[in-house]
Structure formats: structure tokens, C-alpha cells
Amino acid sequence: MIKLSRLALKNFAVVSSADINFADGFTAITGETGAGKSLIVGAISLLLGERSSSDFIRAGATIATIEGEFTGDIASLNRDLADDDIALTGSSFTITREIQSDGKSRALINDQRVNVATLKKIGDRICDLHGQHQHQWLLDSDRHLWFLDRYGQCADAFSAYTAALSEYRTAQSRILSLARRIAENNEKQELYRFQLQEIDTVAILPNEEDSLESERKQLENVLKIRTALESSVALIESDNGAAHISGEILKNLRSIAESYPAVAEYEKEIESVKISFTEIARSLNQSLAGIAEDPARLEQIGERLSDIYNLKRKYGGTVTAVLDYAGKIRSALDSNDSMELELAALKRNLEPLQTFLLTTADKLQHERETAAKKLSKSMKKELSELGLPKAEFVVKFSAHASGELLNHQDKSINLGEQGPMAGEFFFNANAGEEAKPLVQVASGGEVSRVMLALKSLIAGNDRVGLLVFDEIDAGIGGETALLVARKLKQLAARQQLIVITHLQQIASFADHHLKAIKREVAKRTESELIPLTREERVVELGRMISGGDFGDIERKQAEKLLKMAREE
Template sequence: MLMELTVRNFALIEEVHLSLEPGLNILTGETGAGKSILLDAMSLILGGRASSDTVRQGAAKATIEALFAVPVSNEFRELCEEYGIDLDDEGVLVSRELSAAGKNVCRVNGRMVTVQMLRRFGQYLMSMHGQHEHQTLTDPREQIALIDAFGGEDLLALRAAVEASFRDFRVARQKIREARLGEQERIQRLDIVRFQLQEIQEANPRPGEDVELEEERKRLAHAEKLFAAANASYDRLYSGEGRNSSALDQLNQTIVDLDGAVRYDESLAPTLELIKTALLHVEEAAHSLRDYRNEVEFNPNKLSQLDDRLNVLRRLRKKYGDTVEEILVYRDKLLRDLEALENHEENLERLSLELERAGKGLAKNAVALSKARRAASERLAKAVMKELGELMMPNTQFAISFTQIQEEDGLPIGERRVHVTEAGIDRVEFLFSPNVGESLRPLAKIASGGELSRTMLALKTLLADADDVGTLIFDEVDTGISGRAAQAVAEKLAVVSQSRQVICVTHLAQVSAMADTHYLIEKSMEDGRTRTAVYALDDDLRVQELARMISGLELTETTLRHASEMLERARKFKS
């Protein structure tokens, strides 16, 4: 259940705060007042698509915050554990910030999440039906998704199994298609693989070789500089050739001088020890420089050999990888390709067996899914007709047809080959007949706007029972209806709201009269800016708002009395 909603700097809304109640929450207002803007904000909380254009002009960012009661489903709690989100009894706080620069920040209970993660959370919090969503009833993919959702966890588990086995089948089919190369193409590929493999194997690179050779080449190329530096440093430290004395001689003399001085002042003793230690280090460094100098190698022939070897490795890197390690990975791939190309027939036989096994697994799962889906569709069709009967469509016939498309390269099912997707082998279509004596025809071709709206309301009601979602949102579900049909829709919404929270935008007085809480959305001009405000109506203001919805701007005694009567009838119905 949605308990609190705060929207700041979103489109025309500067700041709106709603405390929503259980039951039926109705939103009304003049066209253009901002009802759709408020629902757009709710959609963003569910992970809907955002645009920086919706940030109120002059503001740095738009913010939407929604506080929900904690859903009872174990799946929601498992999702929170998966993303490391703490839950408590106070609720689930979902927020989303949109900056004018396009930055998008989503949080659940203070923890940052992605939009995709927010969508996963949203499916347990609210179910939203937009005013154009009834068009999805005409899409076969959406129709099959509705059946699967109605079928519950068992059917959805079967669909997940089909999706997994379809991926295996698709991979196996792609492998065998690639393996069934034309003979000429196979021979050409074989020649290329052999040539590349021979070039790498003849070079026989080893991991890290190029780095080692570059370091060795650097030393050989600069041997004279290295020798000169080591020799000069050795002279300065040890031999002192060409100088009065070496550093070692200077340190020895210093030690002699301080040895005499220490007898007169003991405070010089620590300094003397430091110099003695320095003498040992200088002597050790001098010996190391002497050894290094003697090992410096002057070898033009070896340098030339190194250059030749490095050129070989550079050519390989240009062709087969940026490093020797990548070249060796490519070599291993070539070995596998060579084996597959040379053992073409054996490989085809192995891949055929893999495809056959994957196909049998997919066929088994797809047939099981189709059987379960047909059973669920029969229950759904009966439930929809019952719901439509309560929505003033008592003579409506509703059915779901199943077909399978035969395909030459399709999945073997018995003696047939049928088209298969990750959704299985079924193609479904919702069939509809609104009047007695008329045959069933595709819903998209025969149903009016009002009939589609009521059919969607029926489906949403049934799916809410299946999903156990806490809040249902309807945006003008009463499109295209009036009179008795409007009253039936109002009563249906009232009944649904007894078991879950319903939030509904409407232009119909009959629906508004059923509200447990009625909110008015108004647009005004202040300081040269357009602002949208939302506030709850008390009983007197409800009468006035209903009268406006009945007759327009002019309120008369008759319309006010009619509005009061509608509210009284609604109270009696709900009680």
C-alpha cells in the first residue's frame, strides 16, 4: 500500500504531498490540471522512463518520494536481501531524483539502486494501468504474458524452464549452422587456420617473452652509458683515481679524526657510529658497482638477434593479439578450429546429437507449458466473463484461441515442426463477442473503447488477485463509458478496493462518488508561474466537486442535490 507521496519540482508541480489511505482513492480535476503529471511521477517510482524535460523550469532537480507499507510476499524480502536493503516495520521508502542535466538517482530505503532494479521492486509495490494500456490487449505477446501471470507460480516456472531450454536449443542450432559450411568454404578456412597456426608455432612465443626481451635490448643498446656510469661511480666511491682521495678514504680519515675527538667529548660517539655504518654501506655499494661494471655486456651481434626476435613478436602482435598471452590464447582457439575442421563429419555428428538433445528438452518443456497455459486460459476466460458480467456486459463471450505455426526449420513436436520462441510454441489470441448471436472475433477488431477499458479492468482485477500486489492504479479506466456501465465500473472499483488500495483518476461522477478518499487536483497562476496543487476534499467539497463533474462549472440546487444523492447511494452500496 502507498502511504505517502511527495513530488517536488516535477513539470507543473512545485511541491505536492499526499497522505493516501486504504480503500478507493479518487483523483479528479479539470482537464490539464495535472492529474496525468501526478501519475507520471508514480510511474517513475516503478522504474518508468525519465526525461530531464520533466524537471520544473528553473529548478536544479525533480524529486519523487513514496513510502509503502512493507509487502507481505517472501519474494520481495528475498529481493531486498539480494540487494542488501534493510527492512523495518516503518515501510519501504523509494525515491528518485532527476537533475536538469540528465542525472538519474534511485534509492530504496536509502540504498542506491539502478532503474532496472527499481523496476523489480516496483512489481511488488504497485500495478499501474494507463489510459492507453488497453491497446496492449491487442498484442499477442502481451496476451500470452497475461495468461502466464494469471497461471501463477507453477506456470511461470514452466515458462522459465522453456526460456532456459530455448537458449540451449538456440546455441546448439547456431553451432551446427556454423559447422555446416560449404566444402569449398571449409577448405579455404582450413588453409587459413593452418597458415596462422604454423606462423605462431614456428615463432613459439612464451608468456612474458616480449617484455623480457625489451628490457634486455634496452641494456645492450645502452651498454656504454651503463659501463661509464658504474665505472665513474666506483672511482668516486672506492679507487679515487684522478682525484686526491675517494669517498671511502674521506670516510676513513673522518673516523680517525673523530676517534681522537671522542676521548675528549663522548657526545660525538653516536655521530662516529653513524659514519662507521656509512663506511660499511659505501664499501658494499662500491663492490656492487665494480661487479656490475665487470658484467656489462658489449655484444652488437646479440643486440641484432634481439631486434630480429622482437620484430617477429611485433608482427605476431599486429595480427593475433596485443600481447604474447593473447597470441597464445588465439593459438589455442586455432587448434580447436583445426580439430573441428579436420574432423568435420565427426563434429557434425556430435553437434547433431547436441541439437537433438536440446530440441527434445525444449519440446518437452514447451508441450508442458502449452498444456498448462491452455488450462489457465480456460480458467481466465471464465473469470473474465464473470467480471464482465458484473461490469454491465452480461452477454459477452470471451475466449482464448491457441495456434501453432508450422515451420520447415522449426522445433520437432511429434510429426510436425513448429515455430518456437523463448515464450514457447503457442500463439494466442483473445476472442470477443459483445452481443448474443454474434460469433467470436479477435478482440482488437470488434471491441469498442469502452469495452476494451472494462475488459482491461476485469483482467487487472484478476491479475491483482494472482500477484497479490498491494496497490492498483487506474488512469481513466472509465474511458468511453457512461450511464449504467459507468456505475458498474464504479461498483467494481469499490469492491476491488475492499481487499487492496486503489488509486484512480476519473472524469465520471459515478466513480468519484465511490471514493473512500477524494482528492482534487487544481492548477493556478501565482507570481507569473503555473502551479498544481492537490488536497483532500471533505464531505461538503465533495458534493461541490461531484456537481461540477455532473453539469460543468455552473452549480445549481438540482446538481448539488443530485451529487448528494449519488454520495448517499455510494455509501449504501459500500456498506
């Protein structure tokens, strides 16, 4: 087991500086209301992963520091911390938590930086802390299974169930999502097939639109084109045409070539021009042969372009956009087949997940029912020792009021977040009456004793080294308080106890007694925790008995309480 040996505070709430040593056994912390008793619980909570706040910083300071030194079975804790890359050595370790004014905090274990999750892991392993408001947990039936699992050590079975449930729901979600996509695609299948058939029927070729528009422009201007071509041929081939004129020029130049050699250069150029005109005329005549009015072809081109324009108007404005859209819907049609195959595979894979989920649910419920029977029997004994000899404590299971039903292999379970069945504590303090829901029938004092009985049993199974109770004595007094004190004393034989109490009966049974005092220093309130000598304990117990005064009567009563506790 691991226990708290020292707690140091600096600029924490109303504590400017404190260094407190804790011993084994039962330590009681008392003090007037507002003296700062519960700050110890808050400090320990922060060391073990509680959320921090700048409200914890003492006014005027910029940082609050809490440091705790723990001793005990370090080897077993190292096994739990193996995944966190933390290796503790020796027989003790120190946890430090620094809280900054911006609300952020820094956590260290032996000067090694760690995250809050690691502190929580350590806290769950070494300490069971009962805060002022944890009584309310018993009045919330949704938390009852948490207590049962802690007592029955069902955590592994519960983790297996929640993991199986998560895996099943993930698979189920994928199936539903894929089925929705298939359904949506199915709704569009007919439209997609019609659109694809329309596009494929037109079967647009690359650059076809530009080619058709060019051909249509030519057919629409046949007469104009032929007239221009025929006129051009005539200007070249007529008696006074360009070919004849270039020939006459060539003849003139050749006639003077011997007497004027310089014209030889021009002669070649004119000859080239004459040849060019002849070739141009031949080409133009060939073009004329291929140019004729063709109303049928013009109509055909118009219809083809109309089909192309219609597709462009419907599917994107350009031929490229039309072809891209066709590819998209063709993929969608093809993907539906692959999605159907994927859906079938997912449904096949769901079968073993359902089987495994049922197995983990059955195992968890079996462990809980076994633990519930054992808990009922043990609680009867514990409550009897706490002044409730006729009390009955039962865990009742019922179907969840709401939740998803899983029907598989002739079985049906409700997939609740906390398990296949809801669980609730039923309680009866008096003989002859039927047990009813604890949240409805238990008084404040009864709730305190039920909580202490549960904590006692859980602590015995958990084997945590440190138990911290803040006002576990709420709603009790007199002889009942003595019974609670004896129970706490029994617990202290196994574990280290730190108990904040306002009852003298409980404080008198403590092995060690600390008192929280509040005083004014330099016009500022400070809280301090001081260990009490035996005489100081007598005075403090007397104050608690009378509510403030201390005299011979209070001294005798305090001495009597201490003597009774010592003789137990």
C-alpha cells in the same frame, strides 16, 4: 501486501512542492483537464522503475525529486530482493528518485543507492499500474499472452521455455557456424593439399638458398678463379717467387747475425713469412684440385633455385614466409578433422536440448490452455457484473504465422518467441453471435470493461497491494459507469486503489477523494493535489455532473450519488 502511504514531489513538472498522504481503500483523483491528475501516475511509475527524462524537471530547477513511502509485508519483499543485497527492516520503506537536468537519475531505497532494475523488480511485486495508453495493449494481439500469463501465473513456465529456447538456439547457432567453417575448409582442401605437396616436394632446407647461390657463383666463374689461383701459386713458388725471395732475405740476415745481433728479430719474422707463403701455396693448390668446370652441377643448382624462387613468388616472397604458409595450411587440414569431431559432439548434445525444449513448450502450453479455460469462465462473470451479461470471452490458440519449426521425436512445434503457439482474445458482446478477434470488434467502452475485468482477475491472483488506474473509464458513462464504480469498490476491499477519473459515478464510490487544481503563483503555473471534505466532494461531483456550474440541482444529484455509494 505493500501499499503506498505517502508521495512527496519537488520541482516535478508543474508541481513545485507537494506532500500527499494515501490511505487504504479506494482513492479517486479528479480535476479539470490539464490540472495535473496524471502526474501522480507518472511519479509512481518513476518510483517503480520507469525511464526518466529531464522533461520532468520544473522550469528553472536543476533537479526533480520524487519520494514514496510504502508500508506492508516487508518480509516477503525482502525474499525477492535477496539477490540485490538489500535488507529492509521495520514495517515501511522509502523509495527516492532524483532526476537531473542531463536526464540522468539517482534511485535510493532507504538512502541506499540502487539501480533501476531493482525498482522494476519492486514495481512488479507491489503495483499494477494502468496508464492512459494501456487500453491499446488489448488492441495488440501480441500482448494477449502476457495478460494470460499474468492471470494464470505462467511466468515460471514461460521463463523456463525462453531459457530452453535460448540455449537451443545458441547450440544450433554454434552447429551452423562450425558447419559453415567446415564447408569453407572443404572447398579449400584440394587447393591446400596441392599447395602443401608442392612445398613439401621442394623440401627447402634452412639456409639452402644462400648456399646454392654461392655455389652457383663459383661454378659460373671457374676459369677466372683457376687463373687467379694458379697465378698466385706461381708468384709464390717460381724461381723468383715470393718463397724464393723470402729465403734469400733470410739467408742474407743469417750471414750477419753474429756481427749484427739486431737482425735476429727480423730473421724470425722473415722465416714466418716464408713458412706462410709455403702454406698458402699448399692451400691454393688444394683449392685448385677441387675447382673444375661442372656444367651438370651448375644446371642442377639452377633448377633447384628456380623451384625455390617459384615457391617464394607464390607463397610470400621469402623462404621463411613459404615455410610459415606451409605450417598454416597443414594446421587447417588437420583442424578439419578435429572440427568434424566437434560438430558430431555438438549434434549429439543438441538432442537433449531439443527434448527439454519440447518438454518446456508442452508444459507452458498446457498451463496456458488450462488458464485460458478458467479465464474465459471468470471473464464471463466479471463482464456480466460490468453490464455485459451476454458477453463471451475466449482465448484461441493457433500456429504462429511464421517462425522456426522444430521436428523431434515425432513432434513438431513452432519456436515462437512468446511460446509454441500464438494466443489471441476473442470477444462477443451480444448473444447469438460468434466471437471474433477483440481487436476487431470491441468498442471503446467495451475495451475499458474488458481491461477492468482482466485487471480485477489478475490482481486477485497476483496479490499486489496497489492498483493504479488512469482513465480506466474511457468510453463509458451512465449506468455502465456505476457498474464500473461498483467493481472498483469491490477491488478496493482487497487492494489499495488509486483511480484517476473524469466520471462522477466513479468518484462518488471512492473512500477518499483528491482534487488536482491548477493556479498561478508569481506568474507561474502550479499544480496541487488537495484532499476534499465531504462538502467539497459534493461541490466537485456537482461540477463534474454539470461540466462547470454548481447549483441546487447539481447538489441534489451529487448527494444522491454519495448516498447510493454509501449504501452499496
